[in-house]
Amino acid sequence: MQIPLTEFEQLIDEKILKRGISYFKAGAITDFLEISAGEYEAVVSGTNEYIVKLEVSNNTIVGHNCDCPYDMGPVCKHVVAVIFHLQQDELELNLPPSGKSSKKTKKKTKSVSQQVRELLKAISHQELMDFVKENSQKDKKFRNYFLASFGHLSQNQSKEFYQKQIHSILQTAAGREGWIGWTDMKYVVNTTTPFIENAEKYLVNNNFENVFFISTALLEEMTEAFQYGDDSNGDLGFFIESAMELLSKLVQSEIPISLKQEIFEYCITSFKQKLFEGxxxxxxxxxxxxxxxxxxxxxxxxxxxxxxxxxxxxxEQAQSFKLDLLRRFKDEKEVEAYINKHISNSSIRTKEIEKAFKAKDFERVVKLSMDGITCDEKDKPGLVKVWYNWLLKVAQAKKDTAKIIKYSRFLFIDNSYPEQDYYQILKDNIEEENWQAFLEEIIKEITPKQRWAYTELIRKIYIREEWWDRLFLMLKQNLSMENIQHNEQYLAKDYSAELIEMYSERIINYVEKFVGRKHYQTACRYLRRMKKLGGNDRVIELIELFRKQYPQRKALMDELTRV
Known part of the structure; x- marks a missing residue:
């Protein structure tokens, strides 16, 4: 979400704005830095301390991030607090007690990157060495980050070398309680990311052995960390995925035979020892x-x-995997025997059906599909529809009208993820004079079941057949603003006046019941839909009604001006 600094108060939810300015006025921003041109970082103290980052270009926030857990909208109160801090001069939020703005111009502070560059030029090599030594001794987090960033320059690298560093990072984050909380995970991410970055460089530079060391060290330590860390953000999982991706790239590279053997043995040993079981x-x-x-x-x-x-x-995964290996390395007889033994595996059955269908061995397709229906109808109803669809494909290939109708009817009634347009298949194969009776029979059959999927199926029948009177009656039985919108494109021509009145009643109730900018935006969106239906006069009446009834709702008044 891009936020123009001159309009942010109009774009952000009213509740979040109020909380953000409260945080700003309470002095919750304990640290605010310009990292480089247009890039800002701030620490905001609330229930915990959170880091907010803003990226500004052409007086517009083009990037923003806060490491708090808020996920109910695009912007949290901490980000808003920092925006108010950034804009405090323009908004005159820092006025002196007299109420008159100060004319004294503030001296612009150098950005962090400028300050760092200047200091590095001024500090001697020995001073820098002493600083790193001293802080590595007294600050464990600093030491971990330093080793993660530059440990690759050591001559004594091994899996154990990297594993020890990663383990130290995790243990530091876990602390005395022995648990890595959500906020502690930020430290783990920041300190461990350099290992991934260095491994990527090693891969490019053909330093393959170190890629292997880092990948396996990450796999083992991060898998263990799931037992004592909060991974609700997916950070540990990210490192696992990165390590597996690195290993995959590694084995596809031109690596020495000795390293190939070492990696192969590691994979087999880790599997047998169940290092990653589960x-x-x-x-x-x-x-x-x-x-x-x-x-x-x-x-x-x-x-x-x-x-x-x-x-x-x-x-099932292992059986499919083994079948691929059998096809590569064993004879056809052994492959065939394995397929027959494990044909209940849906992946194996599907591949065999595909192969038979391609060869036009329809008898085998039918047999495998029928067996699949029998095998899966109790515990895997979703697969049953897959097997029925293959029966339909065979019937279509053989132009067997009776079976086309039989299988299409089954799949039309009871299929959430259709592979084909079963309605059209049925219409193309049923005599025109019998078509309406056929549909009425389906409607009669599924109406008593009162499930959403069946109600939606009946609605789709009405739409495909253009039975607008029956669709309108169905809408009246289940009225909501969402349902009106869902059906208005089909009913607008014949029922626009009725739809306008339906919208009107529900918008009035909605505005009475709900408060907040997001709800007002929703109400105004439906007011605009009323206008498109030709209800401009009724919309004007509603806007006047709301202005009289709710003058204190500033956000509502603001949104009404946009209708």
Whole structure:
């Protein structure tokens, strides 16, 4: 969300504005810095201390971020407080007690980046060394960040070397309580990110061994950290994904044979030792190993590991994975036997159906689909629709009208994610004189079930058939502003006056019940819809009504001027 500094009070929710200016006036901004031209950083004290960053270009905020947990809107009160701080001179929020603005011009403070550059020029090399040594000894966080940023220059690198550094970062964040809270996770992110950045550089520079060390150290330490850290923001998961991505890029590079073998053995050993069991990257390690297969015996090692996987979902993944390996390294007879044994696996069944359909072996498609329906109808109704859709495709390929109608009817009534336009398929295959009776039978069948999906299906029938009188009656039975809008494009031609009155009644009730700029914007959006329907006079009446009834609602008065 871009925010012009001259208009921010009109664009931000009224409640958030009030809270933001209260924070500003209470002196909650304990630190405000211009990092570089147009980039600002501030610390705002509330329930906790939060860091706000603003990026300003051409008198417009083009980027803003706060590390508080607020997610109910685009801007939080902490960001607003910092905007008021930034604009305090223009808004005359810093007036002296006399009420007259001071004419004395403030001297502009140098940005942080300017100050740092000047100091680095002035400080001697020895002074800088002494500073780093002293602060590394007395400040654990400083030491961790320094090692994370420059530890790659050490000559004694290994997985253990990096693991020790990452572990120290996590333990520092956990503190005496032994728990990394949401706010402590910011320190983990800032201090651990340099490892990822350095690993990316190593990859580019063909320093492959260090990429392996950093990736595996991150995987092990971050997986363990899930046991004592709050990952509601997904930060630990980010480091896991980054480490797996680095490993994937690594094994696809031209790496030495000795390193290939080392990575392969690590993947197999970590899997057997269940270092990552319960997480996606447990099986992911075998996928990494798969990219390193040099000979059939390597594939056998991976397949033996896959046979030990537990958990129904994981077993299905492992079976599909193993089938791919069998196709690469074993004969057709062994592959066929494995398919027949594990055909209840939906992924394997789907691939076999696709292969049979492509070969026009419709008999096998029907058999596999029918077996799938029997196998999955109790526990996996979603898959049943997939198998029925294959039966429909076969019927279409064979031009079997009776079966086309049978399968399309089933899929039309009970399918949230249609693969085809079943309504049109039915209409194309049913005789015109029988079509309305066919639809009435479906409507009669599903009306008593009173589920939203069936109600929506009936609505779609009315729209496709242009039965506007029945659609209008359905709308009257379930009136809301959202439903009126949902149907107005179909009913506006014949029922505009009725829709205007329906909107009018509901907008009046809505404004009476709800307060706040967002709600007023919603009400005004529907007022504009009334105007488009030809209800301009009624809209004027409502605006006058609201101005008389709610003159104290400044945000409402403001939004009404935009209608």
């Amino acid at each position: 997480w996606d990257w447990h099986l992911g390690m075998l996928h990494i190993a798969c990219d390193l297969i040099e000979k059939e015996s390597d594939a056998d090692i991976i397949m033996n590991c896959l046979d030990t996987v537990t958990g129904s979902y994981q077993i």
